[in-house]
Each structure stands twice: as C-alpha cells, then as structure tokens.
Amino acid sequence: MDNIQPSEIQTSEEERIQVVYSRRPRNNHYSWENPRHCLASLDRTWNVLDMLRRHKDRPPLCEMKILEIGCGGGTWLRDFIQWGVRPENLTGIDIRPDCIAAAKQLCPPAVQLFQGNAACLSLPDSCMDMVLQSTVFSSILDFEIRRQTAKEMLRVLKPRGIILWSDFFVNNPWNPDVRGVKKHEIKSLFPDCDVKLRRVCLAPPIGRVVARWSSALYRLLDMLPFLQTHYLGIIQRSK
Helix, strand or coil: CCCCCHHHHHHHHHHHHHHHHHCCCCCCCCCCCCHHHHHHHHHHHHHHHHHHHHCCCCCCHHHCCEEEECCCCCHHHHHHHHCCCCHHHEEEEECCHHHHHHHHHHCCCCCEEEECCCCCCCCCCCCEEEEEEECCHHHCCCHHHHHHHHHHHHHHEEEEEEEEEEEECCCCCCCCCCCCCCHHHHHHHCCCEEEEEEEEEECHHHHHHHHCCCHHHHHHHHCCHHHEEEEEEEEEECC
C-alpha cells in the first residue's frame, strides 16, 4: 500500500464509481411521473430557497456564479435557472460521459458542461460564488478522495463563497456502493468553516410507498426528524 500513489487511488475510485453507475437498473424513481419524486422535489426546492434566503452573506442569486460537481443530467442546474440564475453563470462537471451528454441535451447552450473528476478540477482559484454537491460524497467510499474533493471545492470558491450540501447521512443497508456522510465528517472535510445543516427528505423507501396513496401523509411524515435521511446545508469559511 505504501507504494500506491494518490493519483492511482483517485483513478481506482473513479473507475469503481463508473462501474457502479453503469450497472444500476433503470427505473422511474426520478421521473416527474413518479409521485414521490414530485413531492421530494417540491420539498427540496422550498428548503434550498429558504436556507439561501436566510443566508445573507452572499450576492443575489441572479448574480451568482455556480458550479455543480456530479451534475448528472443537469436537474439542479435547470432548477437554478428557474430560480433566476443566468445560464452563462452555471457550470456542471460529472465523471460520466453519458450524463454530460444528457445534460447538454436538456440544459440551455450557455450552461458550461464538462466531463471530469471533482477531485481535480480544471478551474482557476476563487472563481465561484457557490459550489453545489448533491449525493456525490456518499458515492465516494475512499476518504482521501472525499478530502481531496472537498479541498478542490474550497479552492475554486471566492473568499466568501458558499458550498451548498445535499447528501445522505444514513447508510443504505441494501446498497454497499454508497455510504452516508455524518455531521462530524462534514466538519472534518471543511475545517475552519461554518457548517449549517438541517435534516430533510423522508426516507425514500417509505416515501415511494406513501406518496402513491396520500400526499398529505407524505408531508406529515416528511416533517419527522427520525424518518429523514439527508442533510441540506450551507458551508462557508469562518475566516
């Protein structure tokens, strides 16, 4: 192990993630025809905009330059456009070429999209007002790659820029390819930062069943902390 270089670990982890995603079965969990996805997306929108509204130490949303790592097909990027961000101020990166191809089909041409590894961003220092990650860190099992990815996110942020965090804090017993990120680990990944987190998101297995029968019951259960599985947060340097 002592002879393995960091770049080899990074390549190995990237290859593992590529394989994991390539063998995942196609389903409609993230289709707008899925009631659970609709309700979860509405809840996410409210929580994100509420957290950003409460966080005053930032430019207006319409002026922010935003990077999303692990952008997938560009769902969050399109959401930010709906929330007032100009397409030319949005950048997405993902290691999966099929996701970048899909994002290019669905996002406006002005959105900048690149295939690449978030642990080694080809972007200049201090160029972004916000860096977003959504379920990226839970997909990275190697702590050193998590640490390097966090370091890169901070590097490309402007001095008072913010990280928008959205990820599991619980483990999925049916999926060994992901691992939740606890509060203490988030704080260790972003030292000398103010970390504000809130619990969100009804546990997906429960949500998928309940949403088919009652949106009111879904919303009620979604408010119970012991049934929530994600942290949504804003991270900002304290110095």
